[in-house]
Amino acid sequence: MTNALGSAIRHEWTLDPDFLTVNHGSYGATPRVVLAAQDDWRRRMEAQPTRFFSRELPEALRAAATVLARALGAESDDVVFVPNATTGCNAVLRSIRLEPGDELLHASHVYNAVRNTMIHVAERSGAKVVSAELPFPRPDKATILSNIEKAITKKTRILVIDHITSPSGLVLPIAEIIALCHASGVRVLVDGAHGPGQVPLDLETLGADWYVGNCHKWWSAPKGCGFLYARGDRRTELHPVTISHGYGAGFTQEFDWTGTVDPTAYLALPAALDFFARLGGPALMERNRLLAAEAGALLASKLGTEIGARPEMAGAMALVRLPFEMPPTREAAVPVRAVLQAAGTDCPVHGLAGGPWLRLSAYAYNERADYERLAELLPGVIDRLRG
Numbered sequence: 001m002t003n004a005l006g007s008a009i010r011h012e013w014t015l016d017p018d019f020l021t022v023n024h025g026s027y028g029a030t031p032r033v034v035l036a037a038q039d040d041w042r043r044r045m046e047a048q049p050t051r052f053f054s055r056e057l058p059e060a061l062r063a064a065a066t067v068l069a070r071a072l073g074a075e076s077d078d079v080v081f082v083p084n085a086t087t088g089c090n091a092v093l094r095s096i097r098l099e100p101g102d103e104l105l106h107a108s109h110v111y112n113a114v115r116n117t118m119i120h121v122a123e124r125s126g127a128k129v130v131s132a133e134l135p136f137p138r139p140d141k142a143t144i145l146s147n148i149e150k151a152i153t154k155k156t157r158i159l160v161i162d163h164i165t166s167p168s169g170l171v172l173p174i175a176e177i178i179a180l181c182h183a184s185g186v187r188v189l190v191d192g193a194h195g196p197g198q199v200p201l202d203l204e205t206l207g208a209d210w211y212v213g214n215c216h217k218w219w220s221a222p223k224g225c226g227f228l229y230a231r232g233d234r235r236t237e238l239h240p241v242t243i244s245h246g247y248g249a250g251f252t253q254e255f256d257w258t259g260t261v262d263p264t265a266y267l268a269l270p271a272a273l274d275f276f277a278r279l280g281g282p283a284l285m286e287r288n289r290l291l292a293a294e295a296g297a298l299l300a301s302k303l304g305t306e307i308g309a310r311p312e313m314a315g316a317m318a319l320v321r322l323p324f325e326m327p328p329t330r331e332a333a334v335p336v337r338a339v340l341q342a343a344g345t346d347c348p349v350h351g352l353a354g355g356p357w358l359r360l361s362a363y364a365y366n367e368r369a370d371y372e373r374l375a376e377l378l379p380g381v382i383d384r385l386r387g
């Protein structure tokens with residue numbers, strides 16, 4: 001494979017050529033070569049299911065976990081596969097013991113499903129969910145740190161913080177946030193649903209208590225490939241959402257078997273990481289970041305609006321404001337999305353700071369021309385929404 005990117009390599013994916021794909025962030029897109037690797041595993045599994053599950057899988061899963069751990073800057077026993085970030089966050093949050101009056105802290109751009117999980121565990125134990133305000137647009141690091149610090153009390157038991165926020169695409173200063181929390185005795189669960197493959201990771205140095213990530217987004221693994229990292233001293237009392245045969249037998253034993261599922265997305269991860277490395281690895285992440293910045297600037301200038309992040313907090317997703325007002329509800333975004341889809345494209349839309357914001361993604365198969373095409377489509381989309 002060459003270092004050519006953009007439309008020159010789009011044939012590596014099965015993407016619909018008639019649709020403008022600028023939303024890699026939501027679900028990723030799996031390249032053909034990775035799907036083929038997954039098919040190979042599936043054939044092995046179905047040739048002799050009994051042999052596969054009882055004899056081959058335990059070792060194959062740990063071998064894939066070793067490759068994953070290397071990519072994360074961790075040891076193989078520190079990581080287990082989970083189907084997705086939601087499941088990983090559920091495992092941690094449902095495992096921690098809470099007393100009435102305890103506080104669970106998140107930042108205001110928290111992913112809705114994870115906030116719901118926090119509400120659920122708080123309701124069970126008489127604890128409380130507290131939110132620290134993330135200013136938007138273009139927040140600075142000092143204000144974010146100070147808002148989190150102000151929200152910590154003697155009752156705060158855990159901070160759940162996104163590595164990269166979902167509605168606003170901000171790459172948060174998680175190393176500083178973790179240090180701040182640890183200084184107050186607060187444990188930190190990093191929700192890195194968008195981290196792996198979008199920004200470099202070195203989990204051992206980072207020192208989070210738990211880090212949950214998706215491999216199916218920015219590493220382009222097959223769908224249903226996520227992981228949970230737990231620091232050595234944070235594994236006792238940590239259990240999967242589904243308790244199975246390994247209960248009480250230790251972190252990897254408990255999570256490696258949670259009942260019969262198709263594990264081929266996990267087993268194809270090494271093929272995805274190979275593909276990602278061949279496209280450039282760290283150089284690809286930097287190229288995607290620069291392309292997202294270019295896309296954001298182009299769109300904001302065409303629309304006469306603004307972008308969401310300062311350069312030091314920007315990743316491969318750029319937020320661009322649309323030139324009308326919108327309340328911050330999920331319902332309000334539905335018609336905007338529908339008109340975008342009717343125009344042959346799609347990206348998440350969130351109501352922040354009084355207006356709708358488009359979240360554009362930049363991945364290996366994207367190039368500037370994609371955002372130029374979007375810039376041509378958007379005036380018609382906006383006219384329809386205003387009219």
Ligand SMILES: Cc1ncc(COP(=O)(O)O)c(C=O)c1O
Nearest residue numbers: 084085086111162166191193214
């Ligand atoms: C911050 C964050 N957490 C969790 C998730 C959920 O990911 P999944 O659906 O793979 O569980 C997302 C999805 O985009 C996200 O952005």
